[in-house]
Amino acid sequence: MTYAPKIVLITGAGTGIGAATARRLAGNGHRVVLGARRLDRLAAVTEEISRAGGSAEYSRLGVTQPDSGLICAALLAAVKGVCPSGLGCRRHAECRC
Known part of the structure; x- marks a missing residue:
């Protein structure tokens, strides 16, 4: 199935x-945004995916740290090309809202 x-x-x-899922999805052509606490490991997985021809971005994400969730959400919004506020602000040049 495609x-x-x-x-x-x-x-x-x-x-x-999580890393295996990222590799598999990127290998199937999906763009992955990776989140975890250890940036060194995220950087290594991202580099591996990129070397294999995939598309990946990463951000620190600790599910018990609310601020890291906001940072990761902003990265995901930027990758998708929408305003990080999600409010349709129309203030940012890159917004599609």
């Missing part, structure tokens, strides 16, 4: 099942 490429946010993407 799917249209999507932008996928993956938490816990620095190791284990």
Whole structure:
């Protein structure tokens, strides 16, 4: 079965099942946004995906730290090309709202 490429946010993407999921989805043509606490691991997975021809971005994300969720959401919004506020502000040149 084939799917249209999507932008996928993956938490816990620095190791284990999260990293394997990121590799698989990127290998299938999806653009992945990776989140986890350890930036060194995220950078390594992102580099591996990029070397294999995939598209990946990463941000620190600790599910118990609300501010890191906002940062990751802003990165996801930027990747999607929409205003990070999600409010249709029309103030940012890059907005599609």
